[in-house]
Ligand SMILES: [Zn+2]
């Protein structure tokens with residue numbers, strides 16, 4: 001059954017707007033959380049770019065994520081398949097299927113991407129379905 005805005009009473013309108021507002025707040029919180037992770041990752045990205053800049057030997061000798069020094073056996077150097085930087089064993093996980101290492105930052109990036117997609121799906125697509133359509137929401141706010 002579709003919402004018919006014109007036949008709603010003031011009370012009904014108010015309660016719908018309340019639900020929308022609460023919904024909006026929750027979405028905002030989640031968006032803020034994702035945004036924070038994104039900022040962290042951007043910072044990390046800038047840091048890594050500076051450290052691994054061409055001509056610098058830093059990344060040849062040290063992990064670009066935690067700065068620990070590579071040693072032949074004790075702290076092996078692994079190349080992350082995604083960012084192509086050298087990271088230590090602690091900062092990377094090995095994917096047996098892909099036969100490749102991925103550093104923790106690139107993993108975070110992937111999971112953020114998934115969370116953002118999920119967020120979009122849950123909050124934008126489904127909500128509008130629940131309230132009928134964006135048009136209904138818009139006309140409610142106009143009243
Ligand atoms: Zn490390």
Ligand SMILES: [Zn+2]
Nearest residue numbers: 080083103106
């Ligand atoms: Zn990486």
